[in-house]
Amino acid sequence: MGGIADKFDKAYEEKPISELAGAPVEALQGVSPGDAQHLKDAFNIKTVRDLGTNKYFLWAQAVAKLAD
Template sequence: MGDIAGKVDKAYEDKTIAEIADAPVDALQGVSEGDAQKLKDAFNIKTVRDLGTNKYFLWAQSIAKLAE
């Protein structure tokens, strides 16, 4: 993930990793405000950090890796 700037919206390209982690989920490229609202409603995910540490997403990622 060397090119973090390529994975976040333009407004976040010059932010630190800590600032991006604490940014709203829609700071990620391809995640709309509507998508972010759905994540908040379903899983109480408000930030990039919340998304990256959500137990259900981590479980799914582990299962997918094991299935490879």
């Protein structure tokens, strides 16, 4: 999976990509349950897919890439 699996907690490393997209954001290494709650409260982000498709994060990513 091109190094994607190692970005997740151990329990998720063997899951197919379709399951990783639906995994809770705290499945990502370094995202605590408290962080996940803040994302949910602020942006209604509950899953990795939600995080990766959030318009504000996509806009910020585009600005950062253009700035480089």
